[in-house]
Amino acid sequence: MLExxxxxxLLYDRIVPIGVVVAVIIVLWYGxxxxxxxQFERDQAARAKTEITTSQLIERTLSxxxxxxxxxxxxxxxxxxxxxxxxxxxxxxLVYHGWITLSSTLLGFLMxxxxxxxxxxxxxxxxxxxxxxxxxxxxxxxxxxxxxxxVIIVVLNAIGIxxxxxxxxxxxxxxxxxxxxxxxxxLRSPDVMHLxxxxxxxxxxxxxxxxxxxxxxxxxxxxSMKVAVAISLVGAIVGEMPTGAVAGLGARLLSGSYYGQTIxxxxxxxxxxxxxxxxxxxxxLASRIVxxxxxxxx
Amino acid sequence: MNTQILAIAVAFWxxxxxxxxxxxxxxxxxxxxxxxxxxxxxxLFGVALLVLWEGVIKGFDVSKVLMPAPSMVWAxxxxxxxxLWADFYQTYMKAVLAGYAMGxxxxxxxxxxxxxxxxLRKGLLPIGNLVAALPVVGIAPIMIMWFxxxxxxxxxxxxxxxxxxxxxxxxxxxxxSGNMERxxxxxxxxxxxxTLVKLRIPAAMPFIFNAxxxxxTLALIGAxxxxxxxxxxxxxxxxxxxxxxRMNIDMVWAEIFVAALAGSLSYGLLALLERAVTFWHPSYx
Numbered sequence: 001m002l003e004x005x006x007x008x009x010l011l012y013d014r015i016v017p018i019g020v021v022v023a024v025i026i027v028l029w030y031g032x033x034x035x036x037x038x039q040f041e042r043d044q045a046a047r048a049k050t051e052i053t054t055s056q057l058i059e060r061t062l063s064x065x066x067x068x069x070x071x072x073x074x075x076x077x078x079x080x081x082x083x084x085x086x087x088x089x090x091x092x093x094l095v096y097h098g099w100i101t102l103s104s105t106l107l108g109f110l111m112x113x114x115x116x117x118x119x120x121x122x123x124x125x126x127x128x129x130x131x132x133x134x135x136x137x138x139x140x141x142x143x144x145x146x147x148x149x150x151v152i153i154v155v156l157n158a159i160g161i162x163x164x165x166x167x168x169x170x171x172x173x174x175x176x177x178x179x180x181x182x183x184x185x186x187l188r189s190p191d192v193m194h195l196x197x198x199x200x201x202x203x204x205x206x207x208x209x210x211x212x213x214x215x216x217x218x219x220x221x222x223x224s225m226k227v228a229v230a231i232s233l234v235g236a237i238v239g240e241m242p243t244g245a246v247a248g249l250g251a252r253l254l255s256g257s258y259y260g261q262t263i264x265x266x267x268x269x270x271x272x273x274x275x276x277x278x279x280x281x282x283x284x285l286a287s288r289i290v291x292x293x294x295x296x297x298x
Numbered sequence: 299m300n301t302q303i304l305a306i307a308v309a310f311w312x313x314x315x316x317x318x319x320x321x322x323x324x325x326x327x328x329x330x331x332x333x334x335x336x337x338x339x340x341x342l343f344g345v346a347l348l349v350l351w352e353g354v355i356k357g358f359d360v361s362k363v364l365m366p367a368p369s370m371v372w373a374x375x376x377x378x379x380x381x382l383w384a385d386f387y388q389t390y391m392k393a394v395l396a397g398y399a400m401g402x403x404x405x406x407x408x409x410x411x412x413x414x415x416x417x418l419r420k421g422l423l424p425i426g427n428l429v430a431a432l433p434v435v436g437i438a439p440i441m442i443m444w445f446x447x448x449x450x451x452x453x454x455x456x457x458x459x460x461x462x463x464x465x466x467x468x469x470x471x472x473x474x475s476g477n478m479e480r481x482x483x484x485x486x487x488x489x490x491x492x493t494l495v496k497l498r499i500p501a502a503m504p505f506i507f508n509a510x511x512x513x514x515t516l517a518l519i520g521a522x523x524x525x526x527x528x529x530x531x532x533x534x535x536x537x538x539x540x541x542x543x544r545m546n547i548d549m550v551w552a553e554i555f556v557a558a559l560a561g562s563l564s565y566g567l568l569a570l571l572e573r574a575v576t577f578w579h580p581s582y583x
Contacts, residue, residue, distance in 0.1 A: 238523055
């Protein structure tokens with residue numbers, strides 16, 4: 001196959017294919033919106049004993065208040081209305097809710113990363129921990145952890161801890177795992193040759209750690225942090241549900257589903273998606289910068 | 299405060315730790331003994347953890363509303379097997395299994411198509427990667443609106459959650475076979491389908507099983523969380539959310555135990571299957 005370089009590679013290998021797929025998805029979406037919402041409009045017309053033409057039908061299906069499937073432009077205009085047009089402090093502003101979710105995501109992500117790194121360091125340096133703790137860390141992930149979310153929230157509420165921290169704990173529980181597993185791999189990644197060299201230099205365990213193991217593990221750390229930040233967001237969103245839908249993107253989802261506000265659900269979903277993509281991109285950017293400065297960029 | 303129980307629990311923990319340290323130091327020559335020791339170490343750790351949990355709860359007289367002791371949870375499990383079984387049947391046998399089969403199956407088929415059409419690979423794969431990182435559980439309220447309150451809507455959530463990991467992993471796996479092996483297939487004059495079935499899919503199996511394992515946990519999570527949004531009066535997610543409201547935390551932990559058991563068993567089963575299917579892989583030889 002022909003090798004493309006520079007801008008034309010970007011155009012033909014990224015922008016055109018992705019653009020076409022996105023366009024197809026949007027067209028399909030409009031089609032399904034008309035199809036799914038048509039029944040309601042036909043019922044309305046039959047009840048009012050009026051005939052509606054096809055063009056009227058299509059027009060109305062795309063502008064319902066509570067459609068089964070809102071059309072893309074409805075979702076976009078709802079997002080525009082609730083982010084740019086509302087004051088940030090308003091309870092109806094998506095920025096306000098997004099910030100609440102984001103803050104517990106970041107706190108949980110931070111705690112999870114620290115916990116994951118410390119567990120990995122302990123596991124790498126202690127044979128007993130490696131053999132006894134590692135299997136349980138893996139088992140802990142076959143447990144549907146999110147099922148514990150309501151318990152953690154309610155229990156911590158009962159002893160007077162509420163707000164950011166319980167939600168962040170759920171994100172922590174979810175995000176420590178990829179970091180721990182990735183870091184164990186990373187801290188063990190130096191060659192036997194390198195470790196032997198350090199030993200011939202008569203370096204202590206701490207020196208081996210800081211000068212060899214830690215730098216070698218940085219690429220692994222960033223790869224696992226990308227996974228961790230995405231699931232931290234999931235944890236924060238699910239953590240907002242059992243508290244009774246007070247604030248946050250998860251609360252917007254829940255209250256939207258209680259009151260049948262589909263456009264609100266979809267706009268919350270889209271902001272969550274944008275938030276997730278932004279967080280992953282941010283970690284990716286940080287990893288590129290750090291790896292370049294360490295001279296490890298590919 | 300009951301210091302005696304607490305002291306016993308801590309002592310047990312310390313003894314278990316010492317035994318584990320001793321076990322790790324052993325170098326058994328017999329393979330079977332080595333296997334038994336490998337199993338013993340984490341098991342002892344788990345038991346010690348349970349004893350410590352029990353000791354702390356009993357020792358500090360922690361209210362059972364906050365955190366029940368393991369013995370209480372066990373009593374609750376044995377006394378309400380029928381409720382737990384009904385919930386398990388509704389959530390796992392109906393929603394999870396149906397959704398898992400459909401999601402993984404369609405993800406696999408989509409991956410074969412995407413692999414055949416390079417344009418789709420360039421266009422669809424970045425989107426698939428993005429969606430795999432998104433909080434997909436959020437679609438639960440929409441699915442409930444579309445497919446009703448019963449298990450069908452939960453299965454739909456599971457389908458969407460499991461589709462993209464399967465797609466991304468299988469596409470990666472289909473490129474795993476080497477050029478040499480593909481050239482060999484060409485010299486045998488095999489066509490696309492023969493190469494696919496006899497070389498590329500077997501070579502992709504480690505990737506496919508990786509996705510299957512990830513999905514087994516995701517599916518359970520998806521079904522349980524989807525039930526938080528609305529369900530008939532049975533199901534694990536329903537039970538968890540209502541019993542939390544009634545402060546029956548021991549029942550919640552009983553459900554979590556069932557979920558953990560189901561999750562671990564399906565994971566273990568998949569691991570066994572993987573070993574049987576990919577017996578040729580270097581990590582098992």
